Amino acid sequence: MDEREFDYLNVIPLVDVMLVLLTIVLTTSTFIATGGIKVDLPKAEAVQDASLQQPLTIAITKEGTVWVENSETPLPELATALAEVSRDTPITIRADRDIALQLFVDLYEAVKQLEFTTLSLQTEQQP
Known part of the structure; x- marks a missing residue:
């Protein structure tokens, strides 16, 4: 039996696996960065720089549901939910563009x- 020398290494399957892993990581990180609560943000021309301190996020969905971080909180119970939070903590409101203005004013x-x-309002930059 003749032994053949090993001339090359086929890296195409390795590249395919790495591209699939890269796609999974990028998709997951995008979901984590934008949050799991679906909110269609309004558009604005000016974009504010993020504060150095991690802000507390309050989201208002299209249906009018209020979320403090990742827990649903009715508006009357907002004071209870924020009782333990330091008053120096920045708060970011992520409100859907289609909510009633009165709901936003009540939350504010x-x-x-x-x-x-x-207190700041999160928006998306206009293209």
């Missing part, structure tokens, strides 16, 4: 009555 007033010092 509730947060201001709790004496939080930094």
